[in-house]
Amino acid sequence: MSKIINYSEVLESKRLMVGVLSVSFLLSAGNAISGTIPAMEEAFSNISKANIETLTTIPTAGIMLGTVLSGVFSNYLGKKKSVLAGLIIALVGGVIPAFLPQYWPIFISRFLFGVGMGIFNPLSVSYITDLYVGDRQRSLLGYRNAVSNLGDTIMLFVAGILITFGWNITYLVFFALLIPIVLIILFVPKEFDNFDIRNSALDENGQISDSVSDVKPSTNLKVIEVGVVFMVITMLYNAIPLKFASYIVTEHIGTASTATWIFSFLVLAGIFSGVLFEKISKVFKRLTVFVFEIVIGVAYITIAFTYNIPLLTALVLISGFGWGIINPALTARLVDVSPINSMNLSTSIIVIFISVGSLISPYFFAMFAGLFGNDSAAFAIVVGGALYVVMAVLDFIKIKKNKELSI
Template sequence: MTKINTKSFLFKFALLSISMLLMAAPNIAAAIPLMSKTFTGQSASAIETISTIPNLGIIAGIFISSILVNFLGQKKTVIFGLIVALIFGITPVFSNNYYVVIISRLLLGVGIGLFNSLAISMISDFYGGDELSTMMGFQSSVSSLGSSILSFLVGYLIAFGWHATFIIYAIALPIMIIFGVVIPNVENKSVKHEKSVHQKVNLPVILISVMTFFIYAFFMVVTVKLADLLTYKNMGTGSQAATILGVFTLVSMAIGFVYGFIHKLLKQYTLVVGFSLMAVGFAILSRAASIANVTIGVVIVGLGFALVIPFIYTIINTIAPKGSENLASSVMLIFTNVGVFISPTLINYLSGLMGSQQPDMNMRVAAYGFGFLLLIAIFTLIYQKVVQGGKYFVRKG
């Protein structure tokens, strides 16, 4: 069998390319106002669901993937997911029927879900140690890069109508080609182990997954509510909010590329620093009085997010029982997508308890949320240092 050159740029590019679609589902949100003019018989919440319903499909796809991979293998499962994402991603280009659009969006999510966990777990199959941390940083950057590129494309295509914005999902075709050509159809050590060992999750995997749920539930405030914040405080427009969010993704991407170096420097304190930055960033947003303040707040949130996510993705594969890395990634991603989907409801509920559901209060709730997660991270470090003798996230089970 030909030896795999996992250190080549082409191999890494092909392996990471599927991550470009992981954050692509909500990229068409800017077209929602135009869709409301077409789907006049639907409520505002029903039309907004077009943007969020792929997350439910992703959850279903993750479940299906964990079964399908045993029959097709990892490579064919990824390719099948890309085919599904391609077909149903572009379906709304050709339809004015609300139900066709909403069902195709759900199935787009299923397609993305089929390779969502594999985009993470396959990295740990080919890399380890510091190189794994570096690759996870790259994975986060590529995911942000994909979101940024597609957002800019939507900004251009929206001039031709909301149907045209769904053309962005055609990017699945070149990704499918390069992944299919470069990534070998091999049975690596992780897959072999999965066939001989019943996959399971342990308590650390569950706890990290629950934490990921809250990370995304609080984080999505900046994506969903930024335009509302600018208009509510008369600081800017939705278009300016989109530009600022574009800066956010570029910052996250840049940090992701140097994440390996940062992780070597911060080690177990990476999560503490990340949560601190996100809490500060959201606090600035909650009190922002100008576009400059908003931009600074968003950039700081982006810095923290770029540290937290690759750290979480690396740790989940480290603490999972041997041979259960794919299942652990799947469980975490299910919690992630539930967090994304439920974020508006949860944040509005918590904001209401604090006396207001306005966007500045939403930002304050997110700041408090990351402050709470920061305390948990600090207490965890103290516990591991005092009780476990400094051992940090050791694989068990």
Template structure:
């Protein structure tokens, strides 16, 4: 057991992980958008804007968060972000004006972006080795757990207290904030590259490998394009094949549960398979999801398998990227590259519907699943490319990723 594990035990670990329960909370209102639309007397597009706007405004504070964390401290900035989520989240409980609610959702996005990458950075600062790998995987699982719990809670609250009452789900942010604030110590991001000051046992890169790190960011955006496409298109493909009355939410919850399991298992999986085999497995599972959806042709089994394959690799590939950063980025640049990868995720989510539209336009097909064949092929080509690169001779050994 490392010194960090002894110093920062289970209570601190859970408090750090708890703030990640809220990171996907911007879309927990998706199931009640029709009620919000009717209650505010706005269009479908206007109601949907309340769900999508936070993802865009989060990019603003996501870019600023590493600098703010160095100036104010990790704990203070994360605490501020969670507080903004809680305060802005409950505003719609008390107002019935669309403009005010939209502003509150803008602030919600700013709060989420403020600590999105820092929820990863604080784990990288406080823990090392296998403990860090495990916690990074569990952190991803906590995002899925939070989404599942809060979405269900919103549905229950909406049926009991109306659409405005459903926003009381955001009160949980204050509970997470209180736990985090009382239990977690004030830690700081590294301002220099003095390894002795870290004390974690990690060996950080002496010089950041910008090429590899940029490829990490591009990969983050790329695999999110295919994954997010699966998330948003799966229900339409399934209902087109099995009927509009088919309950897709129940099957999707199975996928979410699969993602939770893979998140909790990431640390052990990465330790057992090694870095590169874990990467290949995550990409291959996602490619399978694409092929299953494309070739499903109304098959219930393939449709269920596809959504599971879309949810499984996220808690593997995301933590894998963050876990590689000490090998390729200087200690003082860990937060910067964590943020860059997070931005890659957001770009991938934004590009996903555009990519599907482009493929449909080029192919001339009206098949809702037509995009997933090229997505699957592209993912397999990534595996081939990475395998070829890591097995060819290099002049400098520090440019390769080793298992």
């Protein structure tokens, strides 16, 4: 007989919410070691610059493999053990370079780190969508983005301190993965491994059973459609990370350090958008994605014609804020279209589409540069902005046709 748990006491507990959100604390942890690349180029003088830079991108390949494995892990181990397995794999892969500072051990460990990230990343979403509904679900999806940005900030700060002791010592920052490991062990009951609030019974006393659904995970074209949207907007959003520094330098607005300084504020936009997402989504409702795609599109196009640093900073922050709203909004939309008992599979599909969008974005903008004979950074940013507006129009048509979407 399945164990009976109290809905009001457990699902409403702050401890469970902290535990669930902790899975997202280090989703952007890989960014923490970006500052070690110049030092590694010097340390590995016999290795090409391209191969050194590959150490920052190889985790993406690992993430894609880990994402595929996430469903397998979840089916055999359950959610809690799968998340812990992913975090432990990422922890081990993350810290190996601190003890084995040679190229190939680092290469393998970075791939292993990505595999671990890929295993627990989809579960950071499905835990929220399977345990909560309505305003609470949307609030936590927004907080998930805020927590991820906060974790990114802390990791970068700690890495900045560690790198003064040696580039390989910087990798000790990944011991921070112990934080979510401990919180999940303490705060997230295993009874929720197979629980889906959309497919569970609730009696008059607020009691629910941790039912194991007989419905096998599946997908549909609507999930794939959300994945394609995620892929395209991720690809377009990369116009700023890829081209903004070049725009600043080539237009003699400032230096590369100016762009880095501006980017350092992006995390604040991510935190604020995550915290405010629930309130904003209540205001714009089904138009949320449409409105903020327009916001990003207009901001990008304006950036390409702006030469004032304070205004550029404001526009980049507006873009980051818009992305911080669109991301959880599309995730909430994914909940609407995902089949019962399939959120982990659906999220895995989305993560793969996002990874593909990130990987192909440089080639996408290079293609447009070749088609129009214009390889300037400003042109690439304009292309990104214009296509965001196109995506907004397509989204407006979609929400008019599909009345089932709640956001």
